[in-house]
Each structure stands twice: as structure tokens, then as C-alpha cells.
Amino acid sequence: MKTQLNTNTPKTKVEKEPALKGTLASVLFLGFFLIFTWVSVYFLFLNRL
């Protein structure tokens, strides 16, 4: 393991990315919902052609 890279850096310089797993899941769900709605109406459109 190369964790040694971190050991010398002073605390203040550690740039920690916030953990945003829930945000990722939420936006993925949002994207899925958008696509689902669009495709549903698209099939309705095709059915009525």
C-alpha cells in the first residue's frame, strides 16, 4: 500500500472530497425517471401513428 504518500502532508492541506453516494443515487434515479416518462409517452405516440 502506498498510504505513505499522505503521512507527511500537514492536516490543513488534505483536500477531502465529500462522500456524496446518496446524491449520486438520487440523480441516477432522477435520470431514470426522466427517461422512463419520455419512453412511455413515446410508445403512446407510436401506438397512435
Add this chain to the structure above:
Amino acid sequence: MMNGTWKVDARDGKLAMAHIYVAFVALALGGLAGLLQVLVRSGKFELPAGISYYTILTTHGVLLGLVLTTFFIIGFQFAAVSRTAGTLSDRVRFWGWVGFWLMTIGTAITAFYILIGEASVLYTFYAPLQAHAGFYIGLTLVVVGSWISGFAMFAHYAKWKKAHPGQVSPLLTFMSVVNMILWLICSLGVAATVLFQFIPWSLGYVDRINVLVSRTLFWYFGHPLVYFWLLPAYMIWYAIIPKIIGGKMFSDSLARMSFILFLILSIPVGFHHQLVEPGIDPVWKYLQVVLTFMVVIPSLMTAFSMFATFEMYGRSKGATGLFGWLRKLPWGDARFFAPFVGMLFFIPAGAGGLVNASHQLNQVVHNTIWVTGHFHLTLATTVVLTFFGAAYWLIPHLTGRVMTKAMNRLAIIQTIVWSIGMIFMSSAMHFAGLLGAPRRSAFSTYGDAPQALEWIPYQIAQAVGGTILFIGIILVLIIVTNLAFFAPKGETEFPVAEVAEQAERTPLVFENWTLWIGIAVVLILIAYTVPFIDMIQNAPPGSKGFKLW
């Protein structure tokens, strides 16, 4: 932080409150019209005394779509710039009052002609429907008044910039400026059609009107109009809600970036309201639809940013698991709860918007009540619940009062009532629309056509939902009246969020107005010049005016 004062100056507060009073009076009257509409459309009720359905519907659309929104937004923004960029100068405040009175007088004139039945042309006033000239003249005053207020805000911003050279302006002031620039650019279109087409035509100076040009100018204004409604809600989400929940803003730059993208992308897209309009070459419709879909980018940026703000806050409070942060949010605080519910409703609203904007799918829903269902989610829920949530701290802040626990409870109930009513009414509208039920029509079985009979159960559900919504309007009016006149005296905070430590520094480029306005103008010219010339050069003879009510 760069926040100027903590409290909005009392004189600025008066100006803001004047706007807010008009907004809520409009809500009361417009809501009553809405109730009548759903009752008529259920087939169980008829308007008394020969009142036309279209008089009621015009009242509803104008009061809620145009008056409530514009007044609340300008009032809120005056408070926001005063809070974040310092007390308004006497000159700026004076012009703010001039703007307010012009808008109010204009509204009164327009409302008068609607109510006496001389202007049942709906809030979009499509030619060749012809209203009394007073209707258009009143609307002109509203727009001119809003311009004056816009310039007052610009002047205030310029003064701040001069006093703080090289500094990034306060976020809420920046956002207010973006929204007023958007409004100014787009309302030039509606001003042009009203001044050069509708007023001369309705006064009888000219006989005929170029219908396609008037509709195109209207929608050049009409789409950005919805962003003019939405951006103040985004201001509250980005810059205020994080403070209310006790957290920090995810990123200041991301917020500014999304506002700039809305400024650039929300104007050259009006054709997506005219997809079935003959006389516009499909190439130009296609181009504008592509630009419309670009607006997905800042919208999803906003969604991401909100989720991230909530999750970061929840995790800082020790939340674990994928969604544990949800439980840490202040569900009992109406200042958070109402806008949050508004955000949730924006998910189906956005999905519906993608359907509307796609040419083929638009043919499924065009001019059906689906569209009405759609904007009662976007405007009448997302935006309006966010405004209600803001009113719960803004009004007591400005009137020197505090919201009691009981009123907060009532506001939570109000939000729930609104949600239930809207789920019924809007879902019914969406489904009936997919079955072909038209918008903007009173009850009819169309000679007992089987298709029209299918709509009736949905129209009943619509009436149930609409009645519940009307109860919601009564509740919010009780709360607002309490906060303005009866709540206990005290100090209420005007919350303004700070940026998270990890966020990058905001670059100054977002305030390079020449650049952004320049890009916006170029895109507008690309999207509109050729089709517009085409409309004028190949115009059919114009149309005479019609009064069909």
C-alpha cells in the same frame, strides 16, 4: 462573508411588502377563479348570470400567471438586494416605488377590462382574438413598471460594484441581476407585439394583424417568462435553504454558472411552444428544440447541487447509509418543508417538460389539459410552494414580527393540503390530456362522443383536487395575514447561506456581462432572424379581430 446588512432597512421593507400584498390579493382572487373552473369542468356546476368561462379563465391566468408572480418576484428581489448589497439609496427606492405604482395601476386597468367581459382573450392574448385596447394598455404599464424596477436594481448593483472593485458580488444580488436581465431581454418581445401590433389594431388604426408574428413575439417572451418565475425559486434553493437547514452551500460558482446558462439558453427557444404552428420551417423548430434540451444541463446541475447540500449537511450530523441524511433534515420547519416539497414536485414536472419539448410527443399532448397539469406542477407547485416557504420568514422579517409555532404547524399542514390537492388535480389533468381532453374549454360531452365520456371521471378528480387546493389557498392567506398584521412583534432572520469550505473560489468571469449578454444576443439572432424575416416577407393577409365570447 460579504453580506452587507443583517436586516433589510424598514423603508426597503415597505417597498418589498407593497409588492407582496398585491401578490397575495392576486392569489386570493385568482384562486377563486380556479375553483370555479374545476367545478365547471366537472359538469356539475354552471356559472351564474351568464358569466363566460373565458372571463373566469382569463382572470385566473392573468392574476396567477402574470400578476402574482411578477409582484412577488420583484418584491422578493428588492428585499434580497437590500439585504445582501446594502440599503437602497433614496433614488433607487424612489424608482422602485414608481415601478410598483405603474405595475399596480396597469394591473387594475387590465383587470377592469377582463372583469367587465371586454377582454376574455386568456393570458396569452393570442391574435386574432381581440380585447379592448385597455387590456393591452394596462399590460404595457405592468411591463414598463417592471423595467423601471429592474433598472433600479441594476443601479443598486452598480453602486455596490463601484464601492467594492474587483470583488465578487453577493450571490443573491448577482442572481437578482441575472433574472432582471433575462426579463428585460425577453419582455422586449411582448412589448414589441403589444405596442406595434395589438394596440393599433384594437384601437382600429389598422384593420389586420400578422398573427404568426404576434405569436412568435409572444413566445419569444413566453418561454423565458417561465424562467423568470423559476429563477427566484432557485435563488431560495441555492442561497437560502442551506442556511435554513443549518448547512452550507455546495458551491457558489456552480450556482452562478447555472444562472448564466439559464440566461443564455432560455430565450432562443420559444418555438417549442409553436411546434404545430404552420409557417415556421421545421429546421428552425429543430434548432430551437435542441437549444431547449440544453436547458437540461443547468436544471440537472441544480438538482445535483440540492441533493449534495442536503447530503453534506446530513453527513456532518453523523448520518450514515445511502439515504440516512434525509432523516437529519428539519422536517418540522415550514421554511424548509414547503420549498422541499416544491423540489420534489419538480421531478415529475421536469419529466413532463421533456415530453412537451419533443416534437413528436408534443403532438400527443399539444393543447390538451396535460399541459395545464404540467404547469400546475412547475409554476403552481414548485415555484409557488417555494415562494410560500420564503414568505414564512420574509414577511415577518419585513414587518418586525415572528412566526409562532402554531402558524408554523399550519404552514406544514398547508403544504400537505397543497400536495394532496395537486396530486389529484395534476395527475387527473395529465391522464385526461393523454386521452385527448382539451385545455381551455368548459364542460362538454361533444355530442356524447365516447372519447369525451372517458374524460369525465378525470374531470371529477380534477374538481376534488382543485377544491382541496382552494382550501390550501385559504390556509396560506390566513398565515400570510397573520404574519403581516397579527403575529407577535420580534426579530426574524433573513437567512443567507455561506459557502462550504471545500468549494472553489468564485471567479469574476461570471460578472462579465458584455460576454454573457453578447452570447445571449448572438444565440437569439441565430435562432430567430431567418424565420422572422420569412414570416414577414411571406406573410398571408393579416387577420381582422374576433370576439368569440
